[in-house]
Amino acid sequence: MAIxxxxxxxxxxxxxxxxxxxxxxVGAVVSFVGYVRDFNDGLDVxxxxxxxxxxxxxxxxxxIAVEAEQRWPLLKLExxxxxxxxxxxxxxxxxxAASAHRQAAFDACAFVMDYLKTRAPFWKKENTSEGAxxxxxxxxxxxxxxxxxx
Amino acid sequence: xxxNVLFFxxxxxxxxxDSMEVEGDFATVDAVRLxxxxxxEFAVLNEASLMCARNQELCGLDxxxxxxxxxxxxPPVTGG
Numbered sequence: 001m002a003i004x005x006x007x008x009x010x011x012x013x014x015x016x017x018x019x020x021x022x023x024x025x026v027g028a029v030v031s032f033v034g035y036v037r038d039f040n041d042g043l044d045v046x047x048x049x050x051x052x053x054x055x056x057x058x059x060x061x062x063x064i065a066v067e068a069e070q071r072w073p074l075l076k077l078e079x080x081x082x083x084x085x086x087x088x089x090x091x092x093x094x095x096x097a098a099s100a101h102r103q104a105a106f107d108a109c110a111f112v113m114d115y116l117k118t119r120a121p122f123w124k125k126e127n128t129s130e131g132a133x134x135x136x137x138x139x140x141x142x143x144x145x146x147x148x149x150x
Numbered sequence: 151x152x153x154n155v156l157f158f159x160x161x162x163x164x165x166x167x168d169s170m171e172v173e174g175d176f177a178t179v180d181a182v183r184l185x186x187x188x189x190x191e192f193a194v195l196n197e198a199s200l201m202c203a204r205n206q207e208l209c210g211l212d213x214x215x216x217x218x219x220x221x222x223x224x225p226p227v228t229g230g
Contacts, residue, residue, distance in 0.1 A: 056206035122229025123159035137226025
Protein backbone atom coordinates (compact mmCIF):
# COMPACT_ATOMS: atom_id res chain seq x y z
CA MET A 1 0.00 0.00 0.00
CA ALA A 2 1.20 3.49 -0.78
CA ILE A 3 0.02 6.70 0.87
CA UNK A 4 1.18 10.04 -0.54
CA UNK A 5 0.18 13.53 0.60
CA UNK A 6 1.86 16.08 -1.61
CA UNK A 7 1.74 19.62 -2.96
CA UNK A 8 3.16 18.49 -6.32
CA UNK A 9 0.84 17.73 -9.25
CA UNK A 10 0.63 14.13 -10.48
CA UNK A 11 -0.27 12.27 -13.67
CA UNK A 12 -3.26 9.96 -13.05
CA UNK A 13 -2.52 7.92 -16.20
CA UNK A 14 1.01 7.17 -15.08
CA UNK A 15 -0.28 6.20 -11.64
CA UNK A 16 -2.78 3.74 -13.15
CA UNK A 17 -0.13 2.16 -15.36
CA UNK A 18 2.15 1.72 -12.35
CA UNK A 19 -0.59 -0.23 -10.55
CA UNK A 20 0.01 -3.34 -12.67
CA UNK A 21 3.42 -2.71 -14.23
CA UNK A 22 5.29 -4.74 -11.61
CA UNK A 23 2.78 -7.56 -11.16
CA UNK A 24 1.29 -9.62 -14.00
CA UNK A 25 -0.96 -11.31 -11.44
CA VAL A 26 -3.05 -8.14 -11.40
CA GLY A 27 -6.20 -8.76 -13.43
CA ALA A 28 -8.11 -5.61 -12.49
CA VAL A 29 -7.29 -2.04 -11.59
CA VAL A 30 -10.07 0.34 -10.53
CA SER A 31 -9.12 3.96 -10.04
CA PHE A 32 -10.86 7.17 -9.01
CA VAL A 33 -9.60 10.67 -9.79
CA GLY A 34 -11.17 13.72 -8.16
CA TYR A 35 -10.71 17.09 -9.90
CA VAL A 36 -11.11 20.73 -8.91
CA ARG A 37 -14.26 22.13 -10.56
CA ASP A 38 -14.67 25.74 -11.71
CA PHE A 39 -18.16 25.99 -10.18
CA ASN A 40 -19.64 24.94 -6.82
CA ASP A 41 -22.83 25.74 -4.89
CA GLY A 42 -23.86 28.54 -7.23
CA LEU A 43 -20.54 30.37 -7.53
CA ASP A 44 -17.64 30.38 -9.97
CA VAL A 45 -14.50 28.91 -8.39
CA UNK A 46 -11.13 30.30 -9.49
CA UNK A 47 -9.11 27.93 -7.31
CA UNK A 48 -8.85 26.45 -3.87
CA UNK A 49 -6.49 25.81 -0.98
CA UNK A 50 -6.38 22.42 0.69
CA UNK A 51 -5.48 22.55 4.35
CA UNK A 52 -4.64 19.36 6.24
CA UNK A 53 -3.46 18.06 9.62
CA UNK A 54 0.19 17.06 9.09
CA UNK A 55 0.86 13.73 10.76
CA UNK A 56 -2.76 12.78 11.30
CA UNK A 57 -3.55 12.95 7.59
CA UNK A 58 -1.07 10.22 6.71
CA UNK A 59 -2.17 8.07 9.68
CA UNK A 60 -5.86 8.43 8.83
CA UNK A 61 -5.28 7.46 5.18
CA UNK A 62 -3.12 4.50 6.20
CA UNK A 63 -5.79 3.29 8.61
CA ILE A 64 -8.42 3.41 5.85
CA ALA A 65 -6.10 1.57 3.45
CA VAL A 66 -5.32 -1.14 6.01
CA GLU A 67 -9.03 -1.70 6.57
CA ALA A 68 -9.58 -2.00 2.80
CA GLU A 69 -6.78 -4.56 2.58
CA GLN A 70 -8.38 -6.55 5.38
CA ARG A 71 -11.80 -6.53 3.71
CA TRP A 72 -10.80 -7.35 0.11
CA PRO A 73 -8.04 -9.47 -1.50
CA LEU A 74 -6.02 -6.60 -2.97
CA LEU A 75 -2.69 -6.87 -4.74
CA LYS A 76 -1.95 -3.15 -4.54
CA LEU A 77 -3.63 -0.05 -3.14
CA GLU A 78 -2.59 3.54 -3.66
CA UNK A 79 -3.98 6.73 -2.12
CA UNK A 80 -2.61 10.07 -3.28
CA UNK A 81 -3.95 13.45 -2.11
CA UNK A 82 -2.85 16.95 -3.01
CA UNK A 83 -2.48 19.77 -0.47
CA UNK A 84 -1.94 23.50 -0.89
CA UNK A 85 -3.07 25.67 -3.79
CA UNK A 86 -4.96 24.06 -6.69
CA UNK A 87 -6.57 25.40 -9.84
CA UNK A 88 -9.72 24.24 -11.67
CA UNK A 89 -9.04 21.14 -13.75
CA UNK A 90 -6.25 19.86 -11.53
CA UNK A 91 -6.50 16.39 -9.98
CA UNK A 92 -6.92 16.58 -6.18
CA UNK A 93 -7.16 12.92 -5.22
CA UNK A 94 -6.27 9.55 -6.71
CA UNK A 95 -7.30 6.19 -5.31
CA UNK A 96 -6.54 2.93 -7.10
CA ALA A 97 -7.02 -0.68 -6.09
CA ALA A 98 -5.55 -3.68 -7.92
CA SER A 99 -6.80 -7.23 -7.54
CA ALA A 100 -6.98 -10.50 -9.44
CA HIS A 101 -10.67 -9.96 -10.29
CA ARG A 102 -12.73 -6.83 -10.71
CA GLN A 103 -15.23 -6.85 -7.84
CA ALA A 104 -12.68 -6.50 -5.03
CA ALA A 105 -11.03 -3.58 -6.85
CA PHE A 106 -14.37 -1.81 -7.50
CA ASP A 107 -15.51 -2.17 -3.90
CA ALA A 108 -12.18 -1.28 -2.29
CA CYS A 109 -11.81 1.87 -4.38
CA ALA A 110 -15.32 3.08 -3.47
CA PHE A 111 -14.79 2.20 0.19
CA VAL A 112 -11.52 4.13 0.43
CA MET A 113 -13.05 7.22 -1.20
CA ASP A 114 -16.16 7.11 1.02
CA TYR A 115 -14.05 6.84 4.16
CA LEU A 116 -11.54 9.43 2.99
CA LYS A 117 -14.36 11.95 2.45
CA THR A 118 -15.60 11.55 6.03
CA ARG A 119 -12.49 10.64 8.08
CA ALA A 120 -9.33 12.11 6.56
CA PRO A 121 -8.45 15.59 7.92
CA PHE A 122 -8.51 17.77 4.79
CA TRP A 123 -10.41 21.02 4.39
CA LYS A 124 -11.08 22.91 1.15
CA LYS A 125 -11.18 26.69 1.01
CA GLU A 126 -12.54 27.95 -2.31
CA ASN A 127 -11.58 31.19 -3.94
CA THR A 128 -14.92 32.22 -5.46
CA SER A 129 -16.30 35.18 -7.42
CA GLU A 130 -17.63 36.47 -4.06
CA GLY A 131 -14.52 35.87 -1.97
CA ALA A 132 -12.98 32.94 -0.12
CA UNK A 133 -15.20 30.39 1.62
CA UNK A 134 -14.73 27.06 3.40
CA UNK A 135 -16.48 24.14 1.75
CA UNK A 136 -19.12 22.58 4.03
CA UNK A 137 -19.30 18.84 4.73
CA UNK A 138 -22.15 16.99 3.02
CA UNK A 139 -24.62 14.61 4.68
CA UNK A 140 -24.60 12.52 1.50
CA UNK A 141 -20.91 11.73 2.12
CA UNK A 142 -21.81 10.29 5.53
CA UNK A 143 -24.61 8.21 4.05
CA UNK A 144 -22.15 6.87 1.47
CA UNK A 145 -19.67 5.89 4.19
CA UNK A 146 -22.37 4.30 6.34
CA UNK A 147 -23.15 1.70 3.68
CA UNK A 148 -19.82 -0.04 4.41
CA UNK A 149 -20.59 -0.65 8.08
CA UNK A 150 -20.63 -4.35 8.84
CA UNK B 151 -2.01 18.26 33.41
CA UNK B 152 -0.97 19.97 30.21
CA UNK B 153 -2.79 19.34 26.91
CA ASN B 154 -1.70 20.62 23.51
CA VAL B 155 -4.79 21.78 21.63
CA LEU B 156 -4.84 22.27 17.84
CA PHE B 157 -7.42 24.01 15.66
CA PHE B 158 -7.85 23.65 11.91
CA UNK B 159 -9.51 25.36 8.96
CA UNK B 160 -12.56 27.48 9.85
CA UNK B 161 -12.07 26.84 13.58
CA UNK B 162 -8.50 28.08 13.46
CA UNK B 163 -9.70 31.28 11.80
CA UNK B 164 -12.56 31.70 14.30
CA UNK B 165 -10.37 31.42 17.40
CA UNK B 166 -7.38 33.16 15.85
CA UNK B 167 -4.98 30.36 16.82
CA ASP B 168 -3.44 27.23 15.29
CA SER B 169 -2.56 25.74 18.68
CA MET B 170 -2.39 26.43 22.41
CA GLU B 171 -1.40 24.72 25.66
CA VAL B 172 -4.12 24.31 28.28
CA GLU B 173 -3.49 23.48 31.93
CA GLY B 174 -6.08 21.81 34.14
CA ASP B 175 -7.56 18.54 35.27
CA PHE B 176 -9.29 17.26 32.13
CA ALA B 177 -10.87 13.80 32.25
CA THR B 178 -12.03 13.82 28.63
CA VAL B 179 -11.75 15.68 25.33
CA ASP B 180 -15.12 17.25 26.11
CA ALA B 181 -13.76 18.69 29.38
CA VAL B 182 -11.15 20.58 27.35
CA ARG B 183 -13.79 21.71 24.88
CA LEU B 184 -16.14 22.96 27.62
CA UNK B 185 -13.35 24.81 29.43
CA UNK B 186 -12.41 26.63 26.22
CA UNK B 187 -15.98 27.23 25.03
CA UNK B 188 -16.82 29.15 28.23
CA UNK B 189 -14.88 31.98 26.55
CA UNK B 190 -17.03 33.60 23.81
CA GLU B 191 -13.97 33.75 21.54
CA PHE B 192 -14.11 29.93 21.40
CA ALA B 193 -17.87 29.70 20.80
CA VAL B 194 -17.24 27.86 17.52
CA LEU B 195 -16.42 24.79 19.64
CA ASN B 196 -20.14 24.55 20.50
CA GLU B 197 -21.07 23.59 16.92
CA ALA B 198 -22.96 20.29 16.80
CA SER B 199 -20.94 19.12 13.78
CA LEU B 200 -17.57 19.58 15.56
CA MET B 201 -15.06 16.77 14.99
CA CYS B 202 -12.18 15.95 17.33
CA ALA B 203 -9.06 13.85 17.50
CA ARG B 204 -6.80 12.64 20.31
CA ASN B 205 -3.15 12.02 19.45
CA GLN B 206 -3.96 12.25 15.74
CA GLU B 207 -6.81 9.71 15.73
CA LEU B 208 -10.49 10.60 15.36
CA CYS B 209 -12.33 10.13 18.64
CA GLY B 210 -15.57 10.90 20.44
CA LEU B 211 -15.96 13.76 22.92
CA ASP B 212 -15.98 11.19 25.75
CA UNK B 213 -12.42 10.05 24.90
CA UNK B 214 -10.31 9.92 28.11
CA UNK B 215 -7.16 12.05 28.26
CA UNK B 216 -3.66 11.72 29.70
CA UNK B 217 -1.15 14.45 30.43
CA UNK B 218 0.76 15.49 27.34
CA UNK B 219 -1.96 14.41 24.89
CA UNK B 220 -2.56 16.28 21.65
CA UNK B 221 -6.21 17.19 21.12
CA UNK B 222 -7.54 18.69 17.90
CA UNK B 223 -10.87 20.35 17.14
CA UNK B 224 -12.02 20.93 13.58
CA PRO B 225 -15.12 21.28 11.36
CA PRO B 226 -16.34 18.36 9.23
CA VAL B 227 -13.63 17.26 6.82
CA THR B 228 -14.00 18.10 3.12
CA GLY B 229 -11.17 16.35 1.29
CA GLY B 230 -11.34 14.20 -1.81
